Amino acid sequence: MSSQADFTRMLRNNRERLPDHFVTWNRSDPSVRVDVYRNTVLSSLIEVLLATFPVTAAIVGTDFFRAMAGEFVAVSPPTGPVMAEYGRRFPHFIRDFEPASGLPYLGDMADFEMARLTVMNACDANGMEARVFHELLADPDRLLEISIEFIPASRLIRSKFALLSLWQAHQHDSVQNISLAGIDLAQGENALIARSEWTVTALPLSEAGAALCHRLMEGDTLGAAIDKVSPDNAALDETLLVLIQSGVVAGFTHQQ
């Protein structure tokens, strides 16, 4: 076993006996100094997760979040140096994290926050202008035969909980200003996450609208998506409006 392998095993397990590789100038116990590395690795990764999942952390409180994040780091350390990508598996971990099982919406919130970061850093691409949609809308038969290509900066989040309301309630600098009154948690909410002028946005979608959007993102033509989802006219109008306004449509493919 190489010495760097010994070092990393020690970093990952604080009960690991310190190998005899190390010396200190004053003959002090080297394990105290090795703890500095262990603490830096762990705390820096917890800070990364705190920055990526601020509302998830606000919901459970920072102490609980740090403990939960520490457990995640232990079982799921990063496999690359890009910290914007670390945490992709955190929502899944949260769903299985027994001490958080009393907050069934917590995993959805983490999904939502990871999706926001992914959209923020996605490749730049311009959405189509509204004019192109208006031309299409004037030709309903053709409209049903198109499938939509989405820009990279777009994600759909669907939740059985009032996720968007909960997230918005936490957009305050001060904890005192967070009010959860009036939020019906059991009211499912959906959102299309996109970018506008370098800021990440989340546009609400109804249940039928989100289902329709999901089918379109899977590559269905509008006609096929409508057949599967059977949205009413209001849901169809709403979905098309959100797609136009959010600027997430890169282009159309016309399927005969």
Add this chain to the structure above:
Amino acid sequence: MVQPRVTPNPVAEERSGLPGVAGVGLKPAYFDTVLDQNPGLGFFEVHAENYFVDGGPLHHYLGQIAARYPLSIHGVGLSIGGESAPDRVHLQRLGALLDRYTPALFSEHLAWSSHGPYFYNDLLPLCYDNTSLLRVCEHIDQVQSYLQRPLLLENPSTYIEWGDSNWFEPEFVGEVIQRTGCGLLLDVNNVYVSCVNHGWDPLDYMARLPTAMAGEIHLAGFAEDSDALGDRLLIDDHGHAVANPVWFLYQRIIDERGPIATLIERDQDLPSFQLLVEEAAKAQAILDGAMGSRP
């Protein structure tokens, strides 16, 4: 916009592409302030891996700032001191970033962060023996030949020594620089932190470092801790103002070597942007003073 005085040091400039100016680390929290206020700074530095993203606001704002100021790109995760060769995908992303921004400076650490499948998000200490020396030189050769540009290698801050080390750290750094043709990123805070942590004399340490090869200097703050015997153990946390002993060592090296591009590095407990600008002004005054006193 107040332009800093430009103070020539041909050796450092050739190595770095930047004159003897002071700059600060750029964080997203400062984007708006920098673009609104056009502060009189000589350059900005960013961590390479934070910009390994495809698009979005990070590149948008960095692009705008890079159009106004020289840029330094500082790698923190290439793991040059690791047992494995530098990761190809990492090098590709780094190469794309350097092509996109053509920074005046590019630097990395004498440290390792990756082992096996995992990345440890810290700068871990090397054993300074001949095996390690050959490996580090090979990795730097690979990086420099892939990127087609020399890098500046930063001297580390460490908390522990490998018992098998048979090189003194600054001489190991010097040997690597001589063998690979890379330059030195002289981190004066790291010099002080490592010297306190290992009972070395900072002036002796700096005398053994090839400071003539320095293309950039880093100044940062540290946190105080203590080891198992209660002796000082300094933590290189980049979360405090630059300490007086570090300013003292900085003054010494600038007096000796002339102006060298200098960064105020702050990664934790970010202060107001104004405070960083004031620290950079203090460094700039030392750089300007050295110019005045030179023949």
